[in-house]
Structures are given as C-alpha cells and as structure tokens.
Amino acid sequence: MEIEGVSALVTGANRGIGRAFVEELLARGAASVHATGRDLESLESIAALDRDRIRPLALDVTDAVGIEELAAATEALDLLVNNAGVDCPAAVIGSDSTADLRRAMEVNYFGVLNMSRAFAPVLGRSSRSGIINIGSMSGCIHVADHTGYSAAKAAQLMLSHGLRRELAGQGTQVVQVLPGFVDTDMGAPLQMPKASPRAIAGAALDGLLAGEELVLPDRFARMSYEALLSEPDRVMRDPDSMVKALVSRLLAQDAGD
Ligand SMILES: NC(=O)c1ccc[n+]([C@@H]2O[C@H](COP(=O)([O-])OP(=O)(O)OC[C@H]3O[C@@H](n4cnc5c(N)ncnc54)[C@H](OP(=O)(O)O)[C@@H]3O)[C@@H](O)[C@H]2O)c1
Numbered sequence: 001m002e003i004e005g006v007s008a009l010v011t012g013a014n015r016g017i018g019r020a021f022v023e024e025l026l027a028r029g030a031a032s033v034h035a036t037g038r039d040l041e042s043l044e045s046i047a048a049l050d051r052d053r054i055r056p057l058a059l060d061v062t063d064a065v066g067i068e069e070l071a072a073a074t075e076a077l078d079l080l081v082n083n084a085g086v087d088c089p090a091a092v093i094g095s096d097s098t099a100d101l102r103r104a105m106e107v108n109y110f111g112v113l114n115m116s117r118a119f120a121p122v123l124g125r126s127s128r129s130g131i132i133n134i135g136s137m138s139g140c141i142h143v144a145d146h147t148g149y150s151a152a153k154a155a156q157l158m159l160s161h162g163l164r165r166e167l168a169g170q171g172t173q174v175v176q177v178l179p180g181f182v183d184t185d186m187g188a189p190l191q192m193p194k195a196s197p198r199a200i201a202g203a204a205l206d207g208l209l210a211g212e213e214l215v216l217p218d219r220f221a222r223m224s225y226e227a228l229l230s231e232p233d234r235v236m237r238d239p240d241s242m243v244k245a246l247v248s249r250l251l252a253q254d255a256g257d
Contacts, residue, residue, distance in 0.1 A: 001128035001173065003205055004029035007076050011061050011115060012084030014042040016184035017134060020197035021081050022046055024205060026053060034074075061111030064118075071118035078126045079208075080119050082112040083134045087149045087186055097148070104148030109155040116163050124170040131167070132175045132204050133160045137224045140178065142239045164213060175212060177204045180220025193250045195219070219250060 008025050012018035013035035022035050026049065036059035037043045043056035059070060061084045088104040090097035112133055123129035138146060139153025157176060164174035181187055183194040195218035203217030216222045223246045228235050235242050 001078070001130055001208065003079075003209070005031045006078040006128070007032045007034075008079040008081060009034040009036060009074075009077055009119070010081040010083055011036050011059065011111070013037050013046060013056075014039070016186065017179070017182060017197045017200050018081070018083040019046055020201040021083060021204075022054065023049070024198060024201040025079075026050055028205065030079075034077075061115055062106045064110075064114045067114045067118045071122055074119070074122050076126065077119060077122045078128055079130050079132070080115060080123060081132045081134070081204075082115050083132075084111055085134065085136075085153075085186070087146060089146050090148055091145055092147050101148040101151075104152040105155065108149065108152035109159065112156055112159060116159075120163075120167060120170070120172065123167075123172045127171075129171065130173040130175065130208050131163060132177060132208060133163075134200075134204070135160070135176055135178050137178050137180050137221050140228055141224055141235055141243065143243075144240060173208060173211065175204065175208050175215055177207070177215045177217055178221050178225070180218045180224060182218070192247045193220075193254055219253070220246060223249060 003025060008030050010018050010021045010033060013022050014037035022033050025033050032053050032055060034055050034057055035043055035046050036057045038060045040056060040058040047054050047056040084107060086104060086107045088100035090100040116131055133156060135156050136153040138150045139157050142150050160174055160176040167174060179200050181190050181192055181194040182197055182200055184197055187194050200217045204215050207215035216225050227242055
C-alpha cells in the first residue's frame with residue numbers, strides 16, 4: 001500500500017514514537033491523521049503541526065466502549081498504528097505487583113486487541129489497509145524485573161499473527177514491529193545507544209510498503225533477533241549477559257565509526 005493520500009490513526013500520538021509516526025505520515029503525504037492520546041491537551045503541539053490534516057482525539061486504549069464508539073463514528077480508515085504502550089517494572093514473586101502486571105497486559109496487549117477488533121470492519125472497507133503493531137524485543141528476550149512488559153509484548157506478537165491470518169481475507173496487512181532501544185521517555189533510563197523515534201516510524205512504514213510481516217527497525221533489534229535464532233538456549237538461560245554482549249558490540253561499532 002502507499003502512504004500518499006491515506007487516512008491513518010495513531011495511538012499514543014502525543015509523544016515519543018507515536019508523535020514520530022504522525023510526523024512521518026505527514027511528511028509522506030498522508031491525507032489525514034487521527035492523532036489520539038489519553039489527554040486531549042497533550043495533543044495540542046502535534047495538532048499545531050498541520051491543523052488541516054491532523055485530527056486530535058482523546059482515546060485511552062483500555063477503554064473498549066470509547067473505542068467502539070469512535071470506530072462506529074469513523075467512516076474511513078486505511079492505516080491503524082497501535083503504538084501506545086507502558087512499561088510497568090515489577091517483580092512477579094513476593095510483591096504486590098498484580099496491578100502493575102495487569103496494567104502492562106491491559107495497555108500493551110488488550111489495548112491492541114480492542115483497537116484492532118473495533119477498527120477491523122472500517123479497515124475492511126478500504127481498498128488498501130494495514131495495521132502496524134509496535135511491540136518490543138523485550139517480548140522475545142526477557143528483561144529482568146520487567147516480566148509484565150515482556151509477557152504483554154510476547155502476547156502482542158502472537159496477537160499480530162492471529163490478526164494477520166484473520167484479516168488476510170479482507171486484504172488488511174498486519175505488520176509487527178520489534179524495536180530495541182529508542183530515545184523516548186520510556187527509553188530514558190537506559191544508558192546505551194538508542195534509535196531515534198523517527199527512524200522507528202520510518203522503518204515501520206517502509207516495512208508496510210514492502211509487504212513485510214516483521215520489522216526489526218534498529219541495529220539492536222536486528223542483532224538480538226540474530227542471536228535469538230543462532231543461540232536460542234543462551235537467550236533463554238542468560239538473557240542479561242546476552243543483552244550486555246550485544247550492547248558492547250553496538251558501542252564498539254559506534255567507536256569504530
Ligand atoms: N522507548 C523504547 O526504548 C521502546 C523500545 C521498544 C518498544 N517500545 C514501544 O514503543 C511504543 C511507544 O513507546 P515510547 O518509547 O514512545 O514511550 P513513551 O514516550 O513513554 O510514550 C508512550 C505513549 O503511550 C501512551 N499511552 C500509555 N498508556 C496509554 C493508554 N492507556 N491509552 C492511550 N495511550 C497510552 C502514552 O500516553 P501518555 O502521555 O498519556 O502517558 C504515550 O503517548 C510502546 O508500545 C513501547 O512499548 C519502546
């Protein structure tokens with residue numbers, strides 16, 4: 001599918017990768033972008049970029065009823081970008097982490113499910129439609145003390161496979177994106193080389209245009225995926241040392257540039 005002339009909807013569009021998606025879609029000639037976020041006021045600066053093409057909308061991806069109402073009121077949509085996500089660091093055992101573990105699942109998994117289910121019929125009316133789901137390499141390689149996030153992103157990966165198979169008949173492409181480390185508020189605590197949000201959005205849209213099902217949008221994601229395929233036992237047994245080794249390789253590459 002082409003980006004020129006499409007009508008798109010982005011969740012979590014007020015900052016980070018979501019905001020970068022809106023900017024990239026505009027730069028590539030999208031006709032309209034529904035920029036959604038939990039707080040309408042937080043969308044003001046993104047809406048100001050292009051008031052003709054950007055439609056700011058308040059939307060919480062855990063609000064299944066609100067999502068159904070919005071989908072029912074949406075006449076046309078070609079591209080849905082399920083970007084909104086939260087990290088909820090918490091140990092699994094011996095702590096009162098249930099609320100955090102559930103919240104990770106509600107936003108990163110059920111949020112994508114709510115949006116995709118509600119908007120599938122709208123996308124089905126388009127002659128060229130797609131869904132981009134922003135997952136994480138953390139859904140493939142476990143991150144210590146972030147089990148809720150890793151589990152929710154792993155579940156999202158399987159959801160994407162299911163959506164792809166169920167929506168193939170109506171011609172809706174489903175692209176799963178697995179970023180590594182990205183320079184956003186969420187990535188701020190991480191001290192390592194990070195990709196720019198705009199690079200992630202660009203790679204995801206390139207993947208969509210190329211008909212790809214899985215997009216590894218940055219160097220860390222590509223290295224991790226390679227490690228996953230070549231040393232699956234090590235990734236399972238000792239993910240921390242694997243990630244450390246990959247980050248060292250990234251730093252060495254950067255030092256050599
Ligand atoms: N940064 C990284 O290193 C990295 C790596 C891999 C994957 N990712 C994924 O990339 C996506 C974007 O993350 P980011 O790095 O841009 O993080 P971010 O800067 O923290 O932005 C997260 C976005 O999600 C929104 N959001 C959270 N809960 C929501 C809800 N219930 N309903 C609607 N929107 C909600 C936030 O809105 P508020 O402003 O209202 O909180 C914000 O717009 C996420 O899915 C994340 O898991 C990020």
